[in-house]
Amino acid sequence: MVRYSFAGYNSAVTLSVQTARIKVLFFGRLKEIVGRAEDTVELPDGAPIEALFTHYGADHPELARFRASLVASRNQEFAAWNTPLHSGDEVAFLPPVSGG
Amino acid sequence: MNKSVQPDLLVLVRDAIDQAALIRHVRAPEDGAVVTFDGCVRNHSHDRRTLYLEYEAYEPMALGKIREIAQQIHEKFQVHLVAIAHRLGRLEIGETSVFIAVSSAHRPAAFDACRFAIDTLKRTVPIWKKEYFEDGAVWADGEMPPVPMETRVAKPAS
Numbered sequence: 001m002v003r004y005s006f007a008g009y010n011s012a013v014t015l016s017v018q019t020a021r022i023k024v025l026f027f028g029r030l031k032e033i034v035g036r037a038e039d040t041v042e043l044p045d046g047a048p049i050e051a052l053f054t055h056y057g058a059d060h061p062e063l064a065r066f067r068a069s070l071v072a073s074r075n076q077e078f079a080a081w082n083t084p085l086h087s088g089d090e091v092a093f094l095p096p097v098s099g100g
Numbered sequence: 101m102n103k104s105v106q107p108d109l110l111v112l113v114r115d116a117i118d119q120a121a122l123i124r125h126v127r128a129p130e131d132g133a134v135v136t137f138d139g140c141v142r143n144h145s146h147d148r149r150t151l152y153l154e155y156e157a158y159e160p161m162a163l164g165k166i167r168e169i170a171q172q173i174h175e176k177f178q179v180h181l182v183a184i185a186h187r188l189g190r191l192e193i194g195e196t197s198v199f200i201a202v203s204s205a206h207r208p209a210a211f212d213a214c215r216f217a218i219d220t221l222k223r224t225v226p227i228w229k230k231e232y233f234e235d236g237a238v239w240a241d242g243e244m245p246p247v248p249m250e251t252r253v254a255k256p257a258s
Contacts, residue, residue, distance in 0.1 A: 027158055028228040029239045071247045073226070076161040080250040092158055092226070096242030099155065099162075099186060099227025100139050100198050100218060 018045040022052060022085050025092040030070070033063050043085060049074065050081040052091055069096060108170045109183040112159055117199045122183035126203040131180050133207035135214040139198040141191050145240070151232045155188045155197060158226040162186070165225040169217055177213040179204040184217060186227060197229075 024039045031037050034056060043052060049072045057064035073092045074083050085091065109125045119138065127134050141153050170182045180203040187197050200217045204210040222243060229240045 025158065027156065027226065028230075069244065071245055073158075073161060076158075076164055078245055078247045080248050082250045092161070094158065094226050094245070095228060095239065096244050097223070097226055098229045098240040098242035099157070099225050100222040 019043065020045040020047065020085050020087040020089065022087075023090045024052065024056075025090065027092065028095040030063060030066065030093050030095060033060050033066075045086055046084040048082045048084055049079060049091060052085065053081070053093065056093075066095070070094060108181055109185075110163065110166045110170055111185050112157060112163060112166075113185055113187050114189050115187075117185045117187055117196045119196065119199050119201075122185055122199055122201045125183045126181040126201045128180060128203065130205060131203040132205050133210045134201055134203045135207070135210035136202075137198070137200040137214050137218050138196055139218065140196050141193050143193045145231050145233075148233045150193065151234065152193065153191045153197070153232065154230045155186075155191065156228050156230075157186070157188050159188075162225050162227055166221065169220050169224070172220070173202070173213045173217060176216065177204070178206070178209040179213045182213070182217065184221070186221070186225070188227070 019042045022041050022043060024041055026034045026037055041052065041055065043055070053067065053072070057067070071094050072079050072081060073094060074085070075090055109122060119136070123134055123136060141150070143150055166184050166186070170184065173179060173182050183201040185199050187195075191197055198218070198221065200214055202210045202213045202217065204213070224245045228242065230237055231240055
């Protein structure tokens with residue numbers, strides 16, 4: 001019988017990695033670079049926001065260029081790049097804001 | 101403290117902002133002052149003639165951040181009510197992109213709170229503006245919102 005792992009329990013299946021399903025949002029020029037406003041991605045549970053950005057930066061080098069002038073949010077709060085992610089989290093990559 | 105049972109009016113809108121409605125919302129018999137800020141679309145940017153602007157927002161987060169601003173205003177200033185409306189989508193020259201109204205018993209608090217509201221909005225609310233010129237369009241230079249410091253992530257016990 002295959003058993004899936006849940007938080008706090010070891011799985012009976014060797015090498016099973018718990019994955020986190022993350023909703024990702026892009027705004028402003030980032031949306032134009034990536035070519036979409038929204039995506040869903042699976043990462044190892046607990047992976048930091050930085051890893052998520054690296055995932056997209058690999059496909060879009062122009063995106064990686066903007067890393068120093070971006071901020072990230074997790075679940076609609078500004079978040080540090082080392083914030084760990086878990087299933088159901090919503091991450092957005094935000095260019096400098098220019099409302100008003 | 102917000103003494104009124106009538107809450108602040110904090111909205112993102114797609115159509116023209118009804119400034120008079122925002123002023124009516126905050127204005128009450130106990131107030132001696134209403135201070136407003138009308139942010140409008142300028143016809144030039146960096147020596148280029150602007151044709152129009154387009155605003156987009158991370159809407160739920162933007163509304164959350166605007167609510168935080170109102171909450172901070174009530175903590176910092178002796179004001180009665182706050183109304184903030186930001187418009188999204190395409191805006192023509194001269195149209196109002198953001199309107200803020202603050203009421204208070206005495207004018208200094210309303211002036212200070214209104215200034216705090218627009219300054220903080222421009223730094224912390226996830227809204228972006230794209231400027232359209234005769235020869236192209238650019239995303240406006242923005243401000244970096246303050247982000248929490250990186251903290252050491254606790255390793256799960258294994």
